[in-house]
Amino acid sequence: MAGDLDFTEQRIDGETVCDAGFMRMVRDRVRMHNGKEATRYVLRHCGAAAVLARFEDDSLLLVRQFRYALGRHTLEIPAGKIDAGDEPLATAQRELREETGYVADDWQQIMHCHSSTGFTDETLTVFDACGLRLEGPPAPDEHEHLQVVRISLADAWKLKQAGEITEARTLYALLWLRCRSDERL
């Protein structure tokens, strides 16, 4: 836009300080637009995709799992990390099948975002999936331990209001679903 200022920071050098496979922490020395130097820690992340899988009665599929980072179980829409070379849609379709056993006929992207711009390049793409069909039993990864929960939007909304659903992309999907009768979306 006209009048936009340029705050670009240029990388001078840097190194990976921790490599955890799907994510790695790098520490870079940068030159700020005012000429000064600064240190920037960045979490480089492979990206993720998620699915709002909903039935015609507006009930939806959530997965319950233990999130070690939080030290507790959560209820979230199905999601997973993007494998190298994969597209977000392919990831979402695979995760839905693996985590819940369902496949879906109709897919629509409802959100593409950067999950926490202050420190990571992680992208997240959320899809709305309709026309659900149970294709078989869930087949999660060896290290994933999941419980599939089918829940009405009304009940999910109550859990959100009660602070029992707190995962960001799930909250976005619930808000989107709550509002989707509104044509402006």
Add this chain to the structure above:
Amino acid sequence: MAGDLDFTEQRIDGETVCDAGFMRMVRDRVRMHNGKEATRYVLRHCGAAAVLARFEDDSLLLVRQFRYALGRHTLEIPAGKIDAGDEPLATAQRELREETGYVADDWQQIMHCHSSTGFTDETLTVFDACGLRLEGPPAPDEHEHLQVVRISLADAWKLKQAGEITEARTLYALLWLRCRSDERL
């Protein structure tokens, strides 16, 4: 809920592998519910708060800044990290004042979430702020370089649809604002 399975993972031991001040990466060895061992990387984060600062005409305040993690400038609602001992509301109020120069009379929490449950305990609390008054010039931190942008909701929505606003909490706030005439929210 009845029928809930227990997937709890117990920490065996671990260490900090990278300390970046407001966040640190830890690597823990854990015992899964099935008795097997696994490694968990977790980004321990101080948490953040953000503000949807809006005027009576539904225009709002965004800040434009360079996000090194993304390698480009972004437009986002004002936000900042929570200092030790601070509450999210106090953080949001401070960030609004520092980044934009505005203070607000009316504050309402519209979202509390975990931003990326797969790898971090980062919490994010978003507030709606009305009754804005310009109190003075912005006073950002020494290392923050910002440009304040007042924009109509309609124009912000267009930027969202065009993929030019991609920051997650900003997208949530825009969706919330777009839907707020709906009493169900």
